[in-house]
Amino acid sequence: MDKSKKQKRQEAILSTALRLFTNMGYFNTSVSDIQLSSDMSVGTLYNYFQNKESIAITLYRNIENCLYEALCEIEKKHDNAHSRCRAVINHMFDTTERNSDVMQYLLYTKHREFMPVEKSVFASLPFLKMKDFVIQGQKDGEIRKIEPNVAMNAILGSAIHMIFLRIDGVLDDSLQVYFEDSWECSWRGVRA
């Protein structure tokens, strides 16, 4: 199944844009930068995308879907809150190390500054799914019955902040090095 040339070029634009947006920021990246780094002309670029913003939106939706699917897989493989949440964080740490730009664009970027329509990523599908894991865990007696937002945040918030610190260059070692200790703190905080 060969990818059509059209699809290949679309993906080239998206992956170039992802790299530039995360390295220099959306506003410091010009359409011309994207076009030059993708080895095509402005005209071609505008043939594939309506404008700069639509590149950013497509990219965002793709990554969001990708994370959502990963969470659905995790839901199927595990049957309790403890191992589901653990797997989610492990997956996010892993993705940050292996494919930093993706997590950086999804979590770290302030989307609303250039995509006014978008809501917070933390109110989007993958994180609603994660919240379901937590609420189910409370029903099952695994997690203390505190306000769900607080429980969710106690588990996920510190993990996401670890990712931020790593992206910021504050942590020298890979996230995998910190994973077990960090997870233990999170779980101690909420377990019943």
Next chain:
Amino acid sequence: MDKSKKQKRQEAILSTALRLFTNMGYFNTSVSDIQLSSDMSVGTLYNYFQNKESIAITLYRNIENCLYEALCEIEKKHDNAHSRCRAVINHMFDTTERNSDVMQYLLYTKHREFMPVEKSVFASLPFLKMKDFVIQGQKDGEIRKIEPNVAMNAILGSAIHMIFLRIDGVLDDSLQVYFEDSWECSWRGVRA
């Protein structure tokens, strides 16, 4: 002690810029926007500040210092890690509710996109001080002896993420409502 007119105008520029930067983002705010909202001319504005970036930097330094001083006060008032860390988070939650723009600019903004020289806020003076609180707590046997970055993050990371959620509009209630529960989770995670 009357403020000189000069000082008043400087502060007017800074507070206007803070409001605009946090509401619309640095790149969506033009110098002309700042000038119009401050009721002065471009020329005057450039008489007080070298350029747009220097407004952003001055603002950032001021807020950073302000938080650092608050932490020094907390250090004096409390003599153990538990109550120091608790007071820090309480202070940050409080400031977020009372003076949202300040915390938003300090923590939420991606400074490096427009101030290339700055390092991560989490590697700056106030957060080094906070880390001292944690390390001292480990020495005193209050906090488990895990990697200091992890301990620090378990306490502060989830709190900061709560602030992010509040700024993002994901949390409907004020942070004070969540404070006790959230703090309890954090402390359970790290206490010896």
Next chain:
DNA sequence: GTCTATATGACGATAGAC
């Protein structure tokens, strides 16, 4: 110090040939 007017340049996006 404060203003108005303007220089300068970059950027997003389009036109139109091939």
Next chain:
DNA sequence: GTCTATCGTCATATAGAC
């Protein structure tokens, strides 16, 4: 579909009168 050339706009910053 792809390219080059270019348009219109707007932003930062400066010049120069008062």
